[in-house]
Amino acid sequence: xxxxxxxxxxxxxxxxxxxxxxxxxxxxxxxxxxxxxxxxxxxxxxxxxxxxxxxxxxxxxxxxxxxxxxxxxxxxxxxxxxxxxxxxxxxxxxxxxxxxxxxxxxxxxxxxxxxxxxxxxxxxxxxxxxxxxxxxxxxxxxxxxxxxxxxxxxxxxxxxxxxxxxxxxxxxxxxxxxxxxxxxxxxxxxxxxxxxxxxxxxxxxxxxxxxxxxxxxxxxxxxxxxxxxxxxxxxxxxxxxxxxxxxxxxxxxxxxxxxxxxxxxxxxxxxxxxxxxxxxx
Amino acid sequence: xxxxxxxxxxxxxxxxxxxxxxxxxxxxxxxxxxxxxxxxxxxxxxxxxxxxxxxxxxxxxxxxxxxxxxxxxxxxxxxxxxxxxxxxxxxxxxxxxxxxxxxxxxxxxxxxxxxxxxxxxxxxxxxxxxxxxxxxxxxxxxxxxxxxxxxxxxxxxxxxxxxxxxxxxxxxxxxxxxxxxxxxxxxxxxxxxxxxxxxxxxxxxxxxxxxxxxxxxxxxxxxxxxxxxxxxxxxxxxxxxxxxxxxxxxxxxxxxxxxxxxxxxxxxxxxxxxxxxxxxxxxxxxxxxxxxxxxxxxxxxxxxxxxxxxxxxxxxxxxxx
Numbered sequence: 001x002x003x004x005x006x007x008x009x010x011x012x013x014x015x016x017x018x019x020x021x022x023x024x025x026x027x028x029x030x031x032x033x034x035x036x037x038x039x040x041x042x043x044x045x046x047x048x049x050x051x052x053x054x055x056x057x058x059x060x061x062x063x064x065x066x067x068x069x070x071x072x073x074x075x076x077x078x079x080x081x082x083x084x085x086x087x088x089x090x091x092x093x094x095x096x097x098x099x100x101x102x103x104x105x106x107x108x109x110x111x112x113x114x115x116x117x118x119x120x121x122x123x124x125x126x127x128x129x130x131x132x133x134x135x136x137x138x139x140x141x142x143x144x145x146x147x148x149x150x151x152x153x154x155x156x157x158x159x160x161x162x163x164x165x166x167x168x169x170x171x172x173x174x175x176x177x178x179x180x181x182x183x184x185x186x187x188x189x190x191x192x193x194x195x196x197x198x199x200x201x202x203x204x205x206x207x208x209x210x211x212x213x214x215x216x217x218x219x220x221x222x223x224x225x226x227x228x229x230x231x232x233x234x235x236x237x238x239x240x241x242x243x244x245x246x247x248x249x250x251x252x253x254x255x256x257x258x259x260x261x262x263x264x265x266x267x268x269x270x271x272x273x274x275x276x277x278x279x280x281x
Numbered sequence: 282x283x284x285x286x287x288x289x290x291x292x293x294x295x296x297x298x299x300x301x302x303x304x305x306x307x308x309x310x311x312x313x314x315x316x317x318x319x320x321x322x323x324x325x326x327x328x329x330x331x332x333x334x335x336x337x338x339x340x341x342x343x344x345x346x347x348x349x350x351x352x353x354x355x356x357x358x359x360x361x362x363x364x365x366x367x368x369x370x371x372x373x374x375x376x377x378x379x380x381x382x383x384x385x386x387x388x389x390x391x392x393x394x395x396x397x398x399x400x401x402x403x404x405x406x407x408x409x410x411x412x413x414x415x416x417x418x419x420x421x422x423x424x425x426x427x428x429x430x431x432x433x434x435x436x437x438x439x440x441x442x443x444x445x446x447x448x449x450x451x452x453x454x455x456x457x458x459x460x461x462x463x464x465x466x467x468x469x470x471x472x473x474x475x476x477x478x479x480x481x482x483x484x485x486x487x488x489x490x491x492x493x494x495x496x497x498x499x500x501x502x503x504x505x506x507x508x509x510x511x512x513x514x515x516x517x518x519x520x521x522x523x524x525x526x527x528x529x530x531x532x533x534x535x536x537x538x539x540x541x542x543x544x545x546x547x548x549x550x551x552x553x554x555x556x557x558x559x560x561x562x563x564x565x566x567x568x569x570x571x572x573x574x575x576x577x578x579x580x581x582x583x584x585x586x587x588x589x590x591x592x593x594x595x596x597x598x599x600x601x602x
Contacts, residue, residue, distance in 0.1 A: 106424035109388060109431060114420055122421030126364060168386035171439070173432040179532045181497050188497070200439050202293035235534035237294060 022164040028253040029197070029208055031242045035257055036205045039238040043260065047267055048182070048234055054271040055183040058278050064186040068274065070224040076273045076280075078220075090136040092148060093215060096155070098124060098133045100214040100248050101194065103156055105174040107163060108195060116156035117149055155214055155248040162251035170197040178231040187274065191228050201238030205258070208242040214249060221245050221254065223269065229258050230266040239263060294534070299442040301538055302489050302527050305478045309542040310514075310522050318543065319515065322550040323460040329558040330464035339560050341553050342468035343505040349556035350501045362414040364429040370411055371395060371426070372433035373452030373472075379438055380451065387434040391427050436531040437472055437493055447484045449475040455512040465557055469512025477524050488513060490526040497533040507549030510541040 059066070099120035103113050106123060113119055121137060124130040140148055166172045176196050180189040195210040209228050213221055225243040233239040244255035256262070330339060347353075360366070374397075375390035385393075395415060402416035415423065443449070455469040472493045479485035492509055494502070506526045514522050528537040539545060 102421065102425065105428045106421060109428040110392070110420075110424050118419070119421035119424070122419040123425045124421075126418060126422035126425050128363065168388040171387065171435050173387070173435045174428045176432050177532050179497050181533060185497070185499075200293060200295065202296075235532070237534065 022162055025162055025246065025251075025253050026164040026166075028255040029210060029242060029244050031208075031255065031257055036241045037239075037259075038204050039201050040260075041237075043239065043263070044233050044237045047230065047263060050264075050267050051182055051234075051270065054267075055187055055274065058271075058274055059183045059186045062186060062278060065181075066187045066274065066277065068187060068189050068270065068277075070191060070227050072277075073227060073269065073273045074220050074223070076276050077269070090132055092144070095133050095136050096148065096151060097214045098130060099137070099152055100155055100159070101175070101212060104159060104163075104194060104212045104246075104248070107159060108166065108172050108174050111165060113156055113160060116152050120152065120156075158251045159248050163246065166197060171199055172197050178228070178235050180231055180234045189227075189231055189234070189270065191231050193228050193232075196232075198240075200236055205239055205241035207232060207236065207238070207240040208244065209240050210244045210246060213245055213247050216249065217245075217247055217252070217254060222256065223266075226262055226266045227270070230263055230270070233263055293442075295440055295442045298440060298491075298527065298529065298536055299445050301536075302441070302491055302525070303445065303475065303478045305480050305485070306524050306540070308487065308522065308524070309540055310546065314543050315514065315522065315546075318546055318550065322554070325550070325554045326460050326465050326557060327462060329554050330460075330462060330561060332561045333464050335462075338464055338466055339557050340466045340468055341508070341556050343470055343508055345560070346508055346552060346556055347499070347501045347505060349559050350504060350552060351499075362409075362411060364426045367411055367414070367426050368429040368433040371398070371430040372437065375430060375434040376437050377451050379434070380443060380449075387431045387438065388427075391430040391434055394430070395423060395427055433493075440493065440529050440531065441473065441491065446473070446475045449473050455509075455516050457512050457515045457517075459515060465553075467508065467512045467515065467553065469509040471509055471513070474513075486521070488521055488523045490523050492526065492528050494528050494530050495532070497530055498528065498535055498537055502528055502537055503539055503545070504549055504552045506537065506539045507545045508553070510539070511546055511549045511553070514541070514546065 099116075102120045102123035103116055106119055107113055121134060124134050137148070172195060174195050175192050178189075178191045178193065181187070182189065193209050194212045196207060197210070198207040201207065209225055209232060211221070211225055211228075222243075222245070225245060229240050229243055239258050241258060242255060243258060244253055246253050333339065371391055371394050374394040375387060378390040378393065379385045379387065398412045399416045402410070402412035405412050407413050408417070415426065418426065437451075450471075451473055453471050453474050455467075455471065457467045457469075459465045459467055470492055471490050473491035474488050475491070476484040477487045477489045490509055490513065492506060494505070506528045510523050510526045513519070523541045525538060525540045528539070530536070
């Protein structure tokens with residue numbers, strides 16, 4: 001939802017996503033099966049040690065626990081928003097993102113969406129934490145409401161036509177929470193992944209992470225998923241094999257394989273961001 | 282490995298967890314020790330629950346124990362069904378279904394479990410039941426509930442190597458009323474109850490417990506797992522003492538392996554007594570007034586008011602150490 005906060009600050013990702021059919025989306029998510037590497041048993045522990053070493057000089061005097069999410073990383077590194085000011089005002093794009101997340105979840109879980117506006121709002125209404133978004137949408141009127149509904153219906157149509165039906169054997173699970181405590185719990189890296197597929201690793205990389213974005217493609221989108229790849233590696237002891245972002249605005253997919261360099265760059269990014277948070281008090 | 286996380290380098294984690302869960306071990310608690318512990322526990326509970334109205338009952342579950350130990354003694358908010366609270370009962374039913382039919386996936390199993398519950402709503406006619414709540418939800422709301430249950434089901438199904446567990450019981454929570462007064466109900470949350478292996482590799486009689494927890498392990502984790510073990514231990518219907526309890530936090534991939542010994546049970550009993558003691562005055566505000574009046578009436582004596590005799594709640598650090 002908060003992904004949309006800076007949606008109007010647009011930069012193209014390094015590799016432009018391509019328009020896709022359902023089969024292409026599936027192929028993008030799968031990647032090349034021969035590229036699923038064997039798990040390096042020392043990688044997860046090494047990344048954790050690196051983070052712990054970096055944090056031990058940073059966390060003195062920190063107000064703990066410091067909860068680090070993809071949003072706080074982005075805000076801190078872009079100097080756009082005070083990351084301590086976590087109470088964001090709901091906007092059209094944020095509400096759209098929240099409803100699209102709910103519809104994506106419904107589609108993956110049940111295989112159908114009947115009425116995008118009604119289903120989406122009903123999904124948010126059942127979660128007390130989303131009451132602000134529900135209130136915001138109910139407060140829309142006139143042209144603003146028409147625009148919102150039109151955009152939602154258009155994106156839902158793209159989702160329904162382009163998103164492939166996943167085999168239940170892939171164990172698709174939506175909005176799974178990850179929380180990795182570091183520095184004795186003083187720092188907690190957190191994330192909620194829109195979609196995880198694949199059983200936990202038994203020696204070869206087996207998990208794919210997918211995010212849905214209702215805004216335009218941005219460079220930061222890849223960084224979000226790389227952060228989630230780091231969390232999954234720390235949590236599961238094995239790196240995921242594939243990261244993919246599905247853009248419901250266009251039906252495009254941006255995907256990449258996971259390698260050691262991707263994970264180490266994410267570690268550096270996390271430590272840089274936490275360093276800045278500490279500097280800024 | 283005892284009392285620590287499972288090493289992250291051991292893959293698949295399910296195999297490591299299962300191996301640790303089932304590992305053979307001699308019993309750590311003698312029956313005579315248990316009888317002494319039980320007697321002391323019941324006496325202390327009797328005193329702690331004394332101010333309660335005879336009709337009152339304190340339910341001590343992991344939620345209340347954790348709040349008590351961390352000093353969060355705010356009034357309980359009434360229970361309500363949400364996707365978050367509904368995912369476990371639906372998930373337990375789904376995991377059982379998946380184990381009895383290996384071709385079933387979490388998505389299919391949760392769909393069927395929810396459909397069964399909704400059909401049941403017509404018979405139950407209780408709007409506050411899970412069935413009644415689900416029946417009242419629109420499609421979008423039900424989808425969220427199912428999605429949460431899919432996550433929970435997948436997490437439990439992938440946490441263990443089920444082919445090695447023999448005939449595990451899934452979701453066998455235990456409730457035990459302690460003491461003759463019936464004031465205190467202990468509630469132990471158990472995701473899986475299995476039997477430990479004996480020396481010859483066959484399944485022995487001793488239960489081992491597996492609990493799937495939320496978030497990340499905190500300073501009260503050991504006591505929370507201890508409560509699960511204590512509830513099974515005090516359950517007279519089965520008369521069995523578990524060998525160990527494993528807590529599994531899928532959100533962070535951590536496990537805590539806790540052997541069930543006298544020290545664990547004693548500390549858990551202390552924590553339960555402190556929880557009941559902390560609960561009694563808040564549940565019976567008249568007691569505080571009574572104690573104050575009693576104190577005022579006995580100003581000349583050296584008798585302290587009963588509230589002042591309340592020992593501090595056991596510190597989280599002490600229990601977790």
